[in-house]
Amino acid sequence: MDFLANARRVIEIETGALQRMADRLGESFVASVKLLHDTLDRRGKIVVVGIGKSGNIGHKIAATLNSTGATAVVLNSQNALHGDLGILSDGDAVLLLSYSGETAELLDLLPHIKRFDVSLIAITGKPASTLGEHSDQVLDTSVDREACPMNLAPTSSSTAMLVMGDALAMVLLEARGFTEEQFARFHPGGALGRALLTRVSDIMRAGDQLASIPVDATVRDALVAMTSSRSGACVVVNADGTLAGIFTHGDFARSYQQDPHVGEKPVAGYMTRQPISVPADSLAVEAVQTIGSHRVDDVVVLDEEGRAVGLVDTQDLARLKIV
Numbered sequence: 001m002d003f004l005a006n007a008r009r010v011i012e013i014e015t016g017a018l019q020r021m022a023d024r025l026g027e028s029f030v031a032s033v034k035l036l037h038d039t040l041d042r043r044g045k046i047v048v049v050g051i052g053k054s055g056n057i058g059h060k061i062a063a064t065l066n067s068t069g070a071t072a073v074v075l076n077s078q079n080a081l082h083g084d085l086g087i088l089s090d091g092d093a094v095l096l097l098s099y100s101g102e103t104a105e106l107l108d109l110l111p112h113i114k115r116f117d118v119s120l121i122a123i124t125g126k127p128a129s130t131l132g133e134h135s136d137q138v139l140d141t142s143v144d145r146e147a148c149p150m151n152l153a154p155t156s157s158s159t160a161m162l163v164m165g166d167a168l169a170m171v172l173l174e175a176r177g178f179t180e181e182q183f184a185r186f187h188p189g190g191a192l193g194r195a196l197l198t199r200v201s202d203i204m205r206a207g208d209q210l211a212s213i214p215v216d217a218t219v220r221d222a223l224v225a226m227t228s229s230r231s232g233a234c235v236v237v238n239a240d241g242t243l244a245g246i247f248t249h250g251d252f253a254r255s256y257q258q259d260p261h262v263g264e265k266p267v268a269g270y271m272t273r274q275p276i277s278v279p280a281d282s283l284a285v286e287a288v289q290t291i292g293s294h295r296v297d298d299v300v301v302l303d304e305e306g307r308a309v310g311l312v313d314t315q316d317l318a319r320l321k322i323v
Contacts, residue, residue: 017143039093045073050097061165090117101129198284204310220263241307245271
């Protein structure tokens with residue numbers, strides 16, 4: 001048995017199903033996004049209902065919606081008829097998940113849900129099913145076949161349902177103008193939250209930790225400053241404190257190979273002019289993105305007047321668990 005070939009077959013079947021689903025997207029998706037947007041604007045919530053594998057997918061969709069500021073809850077269909085329907089309120093939107101659209105538990109619950117003034121969006125592989133016929137909008141997640149070799153275990157169909165939920169959540173996020181700062185409010189823990197909530201001024205090397213020398217200093221002065229501050233880079237500043245350049249251990253190594261007497265030479269001749277910089281009041285995540293996109297180890301931090309006030313080192317990001 002060729003395990004790799006079989007795995008690739010599964011992936012190809014599922015990606016093909018997703019591409020066909022993407023090609024089918026139309027006005028019902030647009031209307032669903034607008035419906036959810038309007039619901040949240042009215043301070044309503046999104047209620048997700050699913051059975052079995054669809055229920056598992058529903059939990060993930062609800063979690064994604066909540067993490068992007070769209071209030072969502074999961075209604076347990078088995079407990080709904082025993083008091084949990086109290087989770088519903090007039091003005092809510094309900095996402096109903098069932099590939100067949102004929103799931104008995106869900107259809108039994110449907111008349112009781114419709115007694116509320118709510119909007120219904122069905123995510124199903126059978127748009128013409130009973131569930132589809134009784135919903136305000138229908139999102140088609142039909143697949144040609146499951147990735148299961150027996151065409152039985154929900155694989156392609158559950159993946160399609162999950163991706164449709166992601167598409168709803170992400171388009172809704174953009175439609176609502178959800179920002180990185182708002183995202184951070186819902187993710188305060190871990191590296192992501194720290195990067196989005198922390199300012200560059202909170203993590204930069206400053207004061208005694210900042211290696212800084214005047215523009216007329218020598219390469220030796222730069223080495224002394226870097227050694228004293230235990231830094232791999234030295235900020236070079238003009239007389240008014242504005243940034244002139246940056247000199248790193250790497251610059252020294254390359255210069256020394258060409259001239260062993262470089263230590264007595266002016267650092268201005270070997271520094272990098274107009275180095276990459278970030279404002280002190282920017283988010284730490286911006287420093288992370290800047291370092292990654294420019295492939296540098298250090299970025300200079302500037303105040304509003306363009307004065308060099310700090311340095312962000314990639315090693316500091318790891319130590320502070322920003323990345």
